[in-house]
Amino acid sequence: MKKLVMIGNGMAGVRTIEEILRLAPEQFEITIFGQEPHPNYNRIKLSNILQGDTSFDEIIINPLDWYNENNIQLYTGEAIVKIDVEGKRVISDKGREVDFDELIIATGSNSFILPIPGADKIGVTGFRDIHDCEMMIKSAEQYKKAVVIGGGLLGLEAARGLLNLGMKVDVVHLMPNLMERQLDSIASSLLKAELESQGMNFLMEKETVEILGDERVTGLRFKDGSEVEADLVVMAIGIKSNNEVAKSNGIYVNRGIVVNDFMETSVPSVYAVGECAEHREIVYGLVAPLYEQGKVLANRICGLTAEPYTGSVTGTQLKVAGVDLFSAGEIFDDGQTKSIMVYNEFEGIYKRVLTRNNQIVGIVMYGDTKESTKLFRMLTKKEDITGISIFQTECSAEAGGDVASMPNDELVCGCNGVTKGAIVEAIKTQGLTTLDQVSHCTNAGRSCGRCKPMVSQILAHTLGDQFDAAAAQKTSICGCTTISREELVEEIKAKGLTSVKEVMNVLEWNNEEGCTKCRPAINYYLGMIYMDEYKDDRDSRLVNEKMHANIQKDGTYSVVPRMYGGVTTAAGLKKIAEVAEKYNVPLVKLTGGQRIGLFGVKKEDLPGMWEELDMPSGYAYGKTLRTVKTCVGAQFCRYGTQDSMALGIELEKKFERLDTPHKVKMGVSACPRNCSEAGIKDIGFVGIDGGWEIYVAGNGGVDLRPGDLLCTVKTTEEVMEVTGAYLQYYRETANYLERTSKWVERVGLNHVKEVLANEETRKALNERMDKTLKKYSEPWNEAIQSEEIKDKYYTKHTVKVGE
Numbered sequence: 001m002k003k004l005v006m007i008g009n010g011m012a013g014v015r016t017i018e019e020i021l022r023l024a025p026e027q028f029e030i031t032i033f034g035q036e037p038h039p040n041y042n043r044i045k046l047s048n049i050l051q052g053d054t055s056f057d058e059i060i061i062n063p064l065d066w067y068n069e070n071n072i073q074l075y076t077g078e079a080i081v082k083i084d085v086e087g088k089r090v091i092s093d094k095g096r097e098v099d100f101d102e103l104i105i106a107t108g109s110n111s112f113i114l115p116i117p118g119a120d121k122i123g124v125t126g127f128r129d130i131h132d133c134e135m136m137i138k139s140a141e142q143y144k145k146a147v148v149i150g151g152g153l154l155g156l157e158a159a160r161g162l163l164n165l166g167m168k169v170d171v172v173h174l175m176p177n178l179m180e181r182q183l184d185s186i187a188s189s190l191l192k193a194e195l196e197s198q199g200m201n202f203l204m205e206k207e208t209v210e211i212l213g214d215e216r217v218t219g220l221r222f223k224d225g226s227e228v229e230a231d232l233v234v235m236a237i238g239i240k241s242n243n244e245v246a247k248s249n250g251i252y253v254n255r256g257i258v259v260n261d262f263m264e265t266s267v268p269s270v271y272a273v274g275e276c277a278e279h280r281e282i283v284y285g286l287v288a289p290l291y292e293q294g295k296v297l298a299n300r301i302c303g304l305t306a307e308p309y310t311g312s313v314t315g316t317q318l319k320v321a322g323v324d325l326f327s328a329g330e331i332f333d334d335g336q337t338k339s340i341m342v343y344n345e346f347e348g349i350y351k352r353v354l355t356r357n358n359q360i361v362g363i364v365m366y367g368d369t370k371e372s373t374k375l376f377r378m379l380t381k382k383e384d385i386t387g388i389s390i391f392q393t394e395c396s397a398e399a400g401g402d403v404a405s406m407p408n409d410e411l412v413c414g415c416n417g418v419t420k421g422a423i424v425e426a427i428k429t430q431g432l433t434t435l436d437q438v439s440h441c442t443n444a445g446r447s448c449g450r451c452k453p454m455v456s457q458i459l460a461h462t463l464g465d466q467f468d469a470a471a472a473q474k475t476s477i478c479g480c481t482t483i484s485r486e487e488l489v490e491e492i493k494a495k496g497l498t499s500v501k502e503v504m505n506v507l508e509w510n511n512e513e514g515c516t517k518c519r520p521a522i523n524y525y526l527g528m529i530y531m532d533e534y535k536d537d538r539d540s541r542l543v544n545e546k547m548h549a550n551i552q553k554d555g556t557y558s559v560v561p562r563m564y565g566g567v568t569t570a571a572g573l574k575k576i577a578e579v580a581e582k583y584n585v586p587l588v589k590l591t592g593g594q595r596i597g598l599f600g601v602k603k604e605d606l607p608g609m610w611e612e613l614d615m616p617s618g619y620a621y622g623k624t625l626r627t628v629k630t631c632v633g634a635q636f637c638r639y640g641t642q643d644s645m646a647l648g649i650e651l652e653k654k655f656e657r658l659d660t661p662h663k664v665k666m667g668v669s670a671c672p673r674n675c676s677e678a679g680i681k682d683i684g685f686v687g688i689d690g691g692w693e694i695y696v697a698g699n700g701g702v703d704l705r706p707g708d709l710l711c712t713v714k715t716t717e718e719v720m721e722v723t724g725a726y727l728q729y730y731r732e733t734a735n736y737l738e739r740t741s742k743w744v745e746r747v748g749l750n751h752v753k754e755v756l757a758n759e760e761t762r763k764a765l766n767e768r769m770d771k772t773l774k775k776y777s778e779p780w781n782e783a784i785q786s787e788e789i790k791d792k793y794y795t796k797h798t799v800k801v802g803e
């Protein structure tokens with residue numbers, strides 16, 4: 001097998017790998033290096049994360065299990081620093097060396113940071129990755145005033161997000177018009193007025209010359225001498241192709257890594273794709289052209305005859321609620337161009353098409369972009385528009401009419417290059433009935449998601465009478481089926497299905513092996529329904545759960561023993577120290593959940609270490625109860641009103657190992673000073689005089705959310721009863737991989753309170769919880785006892801991710 005290495009684990013690169021796997025699944029042994037410590041995620045949706053519409057988990061495109069299933073060796077958090085083009089080897093910043101036959105460079109780009117004094121101060125960031133988002137979200141908790149430099153697409157999306165996070169936002173822009181490369185002055189002023197009405201403040205025609213402050217930013221100074229205050233500065237003035245690793249190793253670079261029409265660089269067997277690549281003097285910054293490049297490259301690398309990549313015309317949209325705009329091609333008259341225009345100042349609608357020689361060469365639309373796909377097609381196909389009415393009248397714009405008259409080669413999903421014809425064909429030949437299925441089969445709607453309403457219309461039009469609107473919108477478990485979570489649970493119960501295989505078989509999954517999304521979900525639902533009677537299907541679990549250890553970014557594992565309530569003993573510490581020493585554990589670290597983690601452990605050492613530790617697994621890898629963090633409490637702290645440690649230990653002992661839809665963390669504080677941070681846990685307990693307050697749905701991660709008060713109880717027994725019922729209700733009604741914070745927001749806190757207020761219901765929920773808890777045994781111990789488990793999971797040949 002030929003060795004294919006890819007540098008960069010982002011959108012364009014991984015899409016290329018997907019195409020390669022589709023064309024020739026067995027042709028390459030694939031290794032990917034990604035500098036970020038995550039699997040490939042949808043960078044486009046970072047704006048949505050900042051605007052509070054989605055969570056990081058939801059924007060992961062290829063989970064770790066996808067790499068594993070496709071035998072891809074993934075090294076996350078590891079950058080390639082050297083390419084030995086002669087010796088055909090890459091070398092990482094960890095000193096790892098990997099040989100290649102073919103190399104793809106897909107290193108994307110970096111935010112362009114203004115080279116001005118103070119640009120390195122704390123509180124100054126670009127807007128490129130999840131780390132930048134997290135930094136902005138954290139800043140918004142502590143600070144009030146943000147300044148975004150750059151009134152382009154990224155700057156405005158960042159500014160909208162910061163407003164949503166409660167900050168006061170100024171947008172500084174060098175030019176007189178916002179998005180001046182995409183919009184003319186009328187569209188730009190309409191956009192500005194809308195954003196001002198949303199609370200954004202604009203400082204136009206200002207050139208930033210200095211960032212003020214000591215260690216942390218306090219403001220900006222402009223060229224005209226004026227200043228503005230700032231606790232956070234986001235630089236969104238553009239991107240810079242990330243090509244250092246190519247340039248410093250003799251690969252020809254101009255603005256980007258220069259490639260030909262087959263994405264080949266100046267060095268044989270080395271290719272570049274994505275934002276790092278420069279094709280015919282253009283470096284693209286939107287996914288649509290990058291995915292086209294990926295297709296061409298995949299064909300080339302697999303040795304198939306490929307059409308050359310000849311360049312793309314791109315269309316721009318802005319992902320800000322309340323703003324509907326589209327722009328493509330040229331926007332300025334050049335004396336040869338003629339405009340066709342509609343301008344309705346009352347309704348804030350402006351549409352202008354720029355033509356030359358009876359062909360559309362530019363489009364600017366604001367307030368109504370319904371015709372953008374049609375016009376964009378005319379532009380890209382250079383259609384003759386003589387005699388064609390460019391803008392729809394009210395009567396011609398009836399619902400459905402659009403789709404019926406749309407030609408088959410019209411692009412519906414701009415990001416992924418999917419035409420109406422391809423969607424109709426997939427619906428007809430593969431019997432698709434839901435939006436999710438269409439997305440899964442054709443990629444339409446998989447990136448920015450703006451084409452989803454159009455895909456829905458095509459689905460309705462193609463299916464005619466058989467179209468079921470509610471069913472079409474329904475979110476299926478995954479692309480292997482049309483079945484939703486509710487239907488799956490109902491069908492399992494009604495048909496008495498008892499195994500993952502049986503579910504997929506009887507419910508006619510279109511992929512008989514299932515996928516990394518549906519298999520763990522089915523396994524969870526079966527366990528939830530059949531309680532102690534279900535035999536867990538270990539191979540259907542997510543990879544960390546299957547291994548009972550977290551895979552680290554360098555391919556080693558972590559061992560985190562249970563430490564109930566964060567309490568240990570001198571003997572326990574000694575044992576951990578001895579094992580760490582014996583197995584040369586490179587890192588011994590106190591975790592955020594008050595335990596001791598041993599990091600950097602080889603897979604084959606896991607059972608031996610577990611045996612010598614003789615401690616239960618802390619499940620630091622599972623969709624289950626993780627930790628119960630406790631404060632010192634009444635035993636030792638002079639403020640403590642309750643015994644927080646005892647309650648924490650009791651809770652952890654009772655609910656450890658329980659399968660839950662997502663991970664669950666708890667905290668117990670013995671007074672409202674809240675040293676265990678119980679206010680941001682899935683369930684938090686705060687001691688007060690004569691009882692406990694119980695908080696739920698808190699979250700301390702990227703989607704920071706304070707817990708809501710569920711109820712106040714007097715005794716420990718009541719705490720256990722409410723917790724058992726609450727957790728069981730979550731288990732029975734949440735979607736697999738839905739955190740408690742999202743679940744409570746979806747079903748409503750009042751609804752949960754009403755359910756738990758009923759004594760009978762509480763009792764029944766607790767009975768089912770207790771029945772479920774009976775089935776669990778200690779997984780590390782099981783592995784120690786079983787040669788079969790050791791051989792299957794803990795010898796060198798198993799599990800590929802990051803190995």
Ligand SMILES: Cc1cc2nc3c(=O)[nH]c(=O)nc-3n(C[C@H](O)[C@H](O)[C@H](O)COP(=O)(O)OP(=O)(O)OC[C@H]3O[C@@H](n4cnc5c(N)ncnc54)[C@H](O)[C@@H]3O)c2cc1C
Pocket residue numbers: 007008009010011012013014033034035036042043044045046047078079080081106107108109127128129154242245273274275276284285286287288290317319415448
């Ligand atoms: C906030 C935001 C909103 C956006 N909105 C849109 C939109 O609405 N529509 C649209 O089409 N596009 C949008 N984009 C652009 C789109 O996300 C990019 O075009 C796309 O991600 C580029 O893919 P890529 O693979 O070239 O680069 P990336 O996705 O950036 O991936 C490159 C990866 O390579 C890694 N890397 C770099 N150097 C090394 C090294 N030496 N070793 C190992 N790894 C390395 C990087 O860490 C990175 O993870 C947006 C981008 C951002 C930031």
Ligand code: SF4
Pocket residue numbers: 631632633634637638639640641644669670671672673674675676
């Ligand atoms: S939360 Fe209160 S009782 Fe617990 S350690 Fe802090 S101050 Fe003491």
